[in-house]
Amino acid sequence: MADVLYTGRKSESFMLxxxxxxxxEIKRMAEMDGISINSAIVQRLARCLREERANEQ
Structure with missing residues (x-):
């Protein structure tokens, strides 16, 4: 996945x-990408937020 921005530094933890x-489904996608479930979730959230910001402009 090209949107790798999760580094684990300065991150906050919370229950989801x-x-x-x-x-x-997220677990399966993460395994296919060779990343953790957490990284998969963070990457997808980041992409969604970028797309929403782009649509607002």
Missing amino acids: RLPERMKE
């Missing part, structure tokens, strides 16, 4: 509840 199906 996900529907089981969503968690399994």
Whole structure:
């Protein structure tokens, strides 16, 4: 995945509840990308936020 911006530095931790199906899908995608579930979630959130900012302009 080209959007690698999660480095683990200066990050905050919090609990996230996900529907089981969503968690399994994210886990599968993370495994395919060779990254952790956490990194997969962070990358997708970052991409979504960038796209939303671009659409607001």
